[in-house]
Each structure stands twice: as structure tokens, then as C-alpha cells.
Amino acid sequence: MKPxxxxxxxxxxxxxxxxxxxxxxxxxxxxxxxxxxxxxxxNELRHHYDDxxxxxxxxxxxxxxxxxxxxxxxxxxxxxxxxxxPQRLSAAALETLAxxxxxxxIGRAEIEEIRGVGCGPILKSLHERELIEVVGRxxxxxxPLLYGTTPSFLEQFALRHLGELPRADELAVxxxxxxxxxxxxxNGQTEQIRxxxxxxxx
Amino acid sequence: MxxxxxxxxxxxxxxxxxxxQFSGPLDLLLSLIRDEQIDIQDIPVARIAEQFLKRIxxxxxxxxxxxxxxxxxxxxxxxxxxxxxxxxxxAWEDPxxxxxxxxxxxxxxxxxxxxxxxxxxxxxxxxxxxxxxQNLSSPAPQAAALSLSLPELxxxxxxxxxVARKPTIHDVVPRALDVDGAIATVRAxxxxxxxxxxxxVIQPDAEPWQVLSTLLALLxxxxxxxxxxxxxxxxxxxxxxxxxASEAA
Numbered sequence: 001m002k003p004x005x006x007x008x009x010x011x012x013x014x015x016x017x018x019x020x021x022x023x024x025x026x027x028x029x030x031x032x033x034x035x036x037x038x039x040x041x042x043n044e045l046r047h048h049y050d051d052x053x054x055x056x057x058x059x060x061x062x063x064x065x066x067x068x069x070x071x072x073x074x075x076x077x078x079x080x081x082x083x084x085x086p087q088r089l090s091a092a093a094l095e096t097l098a099x100x101x102x103x104x105x106i107g108r109a110e111i112e113e114i115r116g117v118g119c120g121p122i123l124k125s126l127h128e129r130e131l132i133e134v135v136g137r138x139x140x141x142x143x144p145l146l147y148g149t150t151p152s153f154l155e156q157f158a159l160r161h162l163g164e165l166p167r168a169d170e171l172a173v174x175x176x177x178x179x180x181x182x183x184x185x186x187n188g189q190t191e192q193i194r195x196x197x198x199x200x201x202x
Numbered sequence: 203m204x205x206x207x208x209x210x211x212x213x214x215x216x217x218x219x220x221x222x223q224f225s226g227p228l229d230l231l232l233s234l235i236r237d238e239q240i241d242i243q244d245i246p247v248a249r250i251a252e253q254f255l256k257r258i259x260x261x262x263x264x265x266x267x268x269x270x271x272x273x274x275x276x277x278x279x280x281x282x283x284x285x286x287x288x289x290x291x292x293a294w295e296d297p298x299x300x301x302x303x304x305x306x307x308x309x310x311x312x313x314x315x316x317x318x319x320x321x322x323x324x325x326x327x328x329x330x331x332x333x334x335x336q337n338l339s340s341p342a343p344q345a346a347a348l349s350l351s352l353p354e355l356x357x358x359x360x361x362x363x364x365v366a367r368k369p370t371i372h373d374v375v376p377r378a379l380d381v382d383g384a385i386a387t388v389r390a391x392x393x394x395x396x397x398x399x400x401x402x403v404i405q406p407d408a409e410p411w412q413v414l415s416t417l418l419a420l421l422x423x424x425x426x427x428x429x430x431x432x433x434x435x436x437x438x439x440x441x442x443x444x445x446x447a448s449e450a451a
Contacts, residue, residue, distance in 0.1 A: 016331050059328070068328035083329045089322070091315065092225040098314035114307055117226035117268040157318055158325040171313050 001048055004033065004041040009067075012045075018064030018155060062154035063161060086156070096122045097131060101153070102168060105135045105146035123147065131156065227272035228308040230257060235305070242305055245298055247283055251276035275301070377411050384412070384419035392429060392444040400440035 001009075011027055012019055025038050042065055046058040056067050069077065077083050089097065096119050099111050112119050126132045135148035154161065224230045234253050235242060254276055258269045282297035388403050404416045420442065423429045432441040 013331060061325075066330055068330055071324075071327035074327045074329065077329060085326045088326070090225075091229075094315045094318055095225055095311050098311050098318055101318075102314060114304075114311060115226050116228040116272060116304070116308070156325055157321040159321065165314070165317065168310070171310050 001044060002041060004028065004037065005044045005048070008038070008041055008065075009045050012058070012065055012067045015066075018062045018066040020064040024065070059158075060160055061158055062151050066155075090122075092117070092119075093122050093126060097126060097149070097153070100126075100132055100147050101149050101162065101165060104148035105138075106148075107138045107140075107144035107146050109144060111147075227269045228305065229312075230254065230269070231272065232305060232309065232312075242309075243302060245302070247276060247280045247298060251280050379411055379415045379418060381415050381418045381422065384415040385423060388416070388419050388423060388429070388442070392442070396444045396446075398442040400442070403442065 007028065008024060011024060021038065021042075024042075025035060028038060042058065048054075049057050054070075055073055056069050059066050059068050074085065078085060092115075095115055096111055099114050100106055103110065108119060108123060111123075123132070127134075130150055130152045132147045132153070133150050134145050136146045137143040138146050149162070153159075159165065224233065231250070231254060234250055234257065235245065238250070238253070240246065240250070251273070255273055258266075258273060279297045279301060384403075388398075391398050391403050403420075404413060408416070420429070420431055420440070424431050427445055429445050430443045432443070433439075434441075
């Protein structure tokens with residue numbers, strides 16, 4: 001490996017969280033090194049781990065790079081109590097998080113409207129787990145708090161950035177424009193019913 | 203019940219009723235629609251409303267407001283569907299449209315949940331360097347070894363003890379109430395006259411234990427049916443009437 005790749009390996013090893021490419025470049029701080037060379041060195045390190053079948057791999061996540069263990073060793077490591085997997089989120093918490101991820105910034109009332117259930121305690125626990133944060137205040141009555149996802153959300157859901165989630169119109173249940181689809185459907189049915197009514201009155 | 207996780211909020215102000223099976227009324231509704239293999243765009247509201255009500259009552263969930271709200275909504279849509287429609291009524295809109303929109307929107311959310319779940323499982327199976335799950339408390343920081351000699355420790359203890367004041371210890375003398383004596387007094391007063399007031403059975407400069415004794419005596423005698431105690435309004439003077447007198451009257 002080149003010296004640059006070794007330096008990057010040491011830097012990534014010393015951090016518990018993903019390190020942004022810009023931070024790595026700032027660390028190298030060498031006018032001789034072209035910006036592309038850092039990315040190249042990172043790829044060299046990744047291939048090194050893959051080709052030599054290391055127990056760890058280099059992952060691009062949450063706008064940065066991180067060294068993670070390979071999934072095949074997780075259970076053994078956990079059984080030995082050297083590390084523990086974080087708890088799974090409940091379905092209700094995941095629903096709330098999904099809505100926030102797609103509609104951010106979004107207020108509590110709107111989330112509850114979509115889910116049809118109160119979300120206060122769930123928002124609180126998502127906030128405690130640092131998956132969401134308050135990103136501003138809405139315009140409406142009482143200027144409600146608006147929530148958005150955090151970098152930690154990207155990290156815990158193995159996303160490089162929010163754009164990695166499928167767009168709303170790419171989902172199987174496509175819901176392009178809420179008003180257009182509901183209104184169009186209703187109108188179509190109104191037509192049908194009116195025709196039926198015509199037939200019966202004649 | 204096993205079906206219900208009732209978790210009192212940390213401050214005791216919120217009460218979350220969460221079914222392990224369903225994450226909300228829309229989830230329950232979608233599951234009914236799937237079970238019945240119904241076209242979401244053409245929901246037989248009467249049938250679904252009935253099933254919904256049956257489900258929430260068998261799940262003993264009828265106290266959960268969110269489910270009840272959905273039940274009420276379904277019943278209202280059912281009623282709206284039954285209303286006769288006049289010919290050429292332009293304004294008529296399918297009362298189910300809003301519900302269909304919400305169900306589709308919710309389905310979309312469920313789809314995203316599946317994606318997020320896969321993603322998070324993938325990440326959960328990899329450990330980062332020194333990754334500490336946030337729900338586990340971090341281990342206590344290692345205590346640095348104390349550099350302290352024994353004389354220094356004694357000096358410190360001495361300093362603390364000198365500053366500390368001697369604790370003042372109160373002796374609490376039990377002063378027994380004289381309820382029997384007070385009963386005798388009240389009886390004596392009532393023998394002289396049938397009506398008496400609080401001021402007649404207690405001296406103006408009575409000590410607290412005497413006031414308490416008299417109060418207990420009055421209550422005791424009232425319980426035995428020897429007298430009746432009345433007070434026209436809070437803090438008004440207490441009227442005492444001999445029960446034998448009221449019977450005679």
C-alpha cells in the first residue's frame with residue numbers, strides 16, 4: 001500500500017464515526033497530494049481489505065468513510081460480549097422515521113395525520129437516539145417544531161445520503177400528487193355513479 | 203393482556219397503548235383489507251366498519267382514542283354512502299376518497315419502513331470501532347489513582363469534622379390525649395343544656411392537645427349517637443345538640 005493509504009487507514013481506525021472526505025483531505029494537508037489522490041487511496045484501501053479478505057471492510061456512509069467489521073463475524077463477536085448490536089426500532093418508530101425522512105422538515109401534527117396515531121413519545125425517543133432533530137419552526141398556529149433526520153440516521157441506516165432512498169414516485173404504491181390522485185379517482189367514480197343513476201331514473 | 207403493551211410515559215403524563223401486532227388504526231384497516239382481499243379503491247365500508255369494530259373490541263382496544271376515532275370515521279362514511287343522491291347533484295364526491303388517499307399514503311410509508319428495516323439490519327450486523335449502542339449506558343470512566351498520604355487523609359477528616367456542627371437532638375415527649383376527660387366534660391355540659399356550641403365545651407386558652415381531645419370526644423359521642431354535631435358553613439362555629447333532646451323534640 002502507498003503511504004497515503006496507510007495514513008488514511010490509521011485515521012479511519014481511530015474514529016468511531018464516519019469521517020468526511022473533506023476532513024480526510026484537510027488532515028492530509030499536503031500541496032503535493034491532488035484531491036483525487038485521497039479518493040484513489042481510499043479505494044486502494046477498500047480493495048486491499050476485499051482482496052486480502054480482511055475481517056473488516058471500508059464503507060462509504062453518511063457522507064464519509066468508515067471501517068466496519070464484516071457481517072459474518074457479528075454473532076460470534078456478540079456472543080463473546082465484545083460488542084452488542086443496537087436494539088431494533090419498533091414498527092411505530094420506523095413509520096415515524098420514514099415519514100420524517102421523506103417529508104422533512106415536518107411537524108408533529110402532519111406526522112400524526114399520516115399515521116393516524118399520536119406520536120409524542122415516539123418523537124421523544126427518536127430524538128434521544130439522535131435519529132431526528134429539530135430543524136426549525138413551522139408557520140402555522142403555535143409555530144410548531146419541525147423535525148428532520150440527522151447524520152446519525154444516515155449512519156445507522158447505512159445510507160450515503162438521503163438521495164439513496166428511493167424517490168416517492170419510485171415506490172410500488174405510487175402516490176404522485178395526493179390531491180390529484182384522490183380527486184381524479186373520486187371524479188371517475190362520480191361519473192360512473194351518475195351514469196348508473198341516469199339509467200335507473202329512465 | 204398479551205396483545206397490548208401498555209407503557210406509562212416516563213413522566214406519567216402520557217399513556218401509550220400499542221399493539222404489538224398493529225402500529226395504528228390504519229395498519230389494522232390495511233390488514234383487514236388484505237385479509238378480505240378487497241380492492242382498496244372500492245371499499246365496502248359497511249362490512250369493513252363492522253369488522254373494524256369487532257376487531258378493536260376483541261382486542262380490548264376500545265379505550266384507545268385513535269382506534270375509536272377511526273371507527274367513528276368509518277361509521278360516518280358508511281352513513282354518507284347511504285344518503286340518497288339526487289340526479290344531477292354536481293357536488294357529490296365519494297365519501298371514501300379521503301380514506302383511500304390516507305390508506306395509500308400509509309401503504310407508501312410501510313414500504314419505506316421495509317426499506318429502512320433492511321438497511322438498518324445490514325448496518326446492525328457490522329460493528330464500527332468502539333461502537334457503543336446508545337441504549338446501553340457507557341461504562342464508568344476509570345478512576346484515576348489517588349495520590350494521597352495517610353496523614354493528609356487524617357488532616358482532611360479532621361477538617362471536615364471540625365466544621366460539622368454537633369447535631370441537635372430533639373426529645374419528643376408523648377403527650378397523651380385525654381379523650382375520656384373531654385367526653386366527661388361534653389356530657390356534663392349537655393346535661394345542663396340541650397344545645398351547646400364549640401366555645402362552651404372548650405376553654406378559650408386551650409392547648410392543642412385539649413382541642414384535639416375535645417374534637418375526638420365530639421366525634422366519638424356522635425358515633426355513639428349521644429349527640430349531633432353541625433356546622434352551617436366551613437369555619438362556622440360548631441353546634442352541638444344532645445341526641446336525647448332532638449328525639450324529644
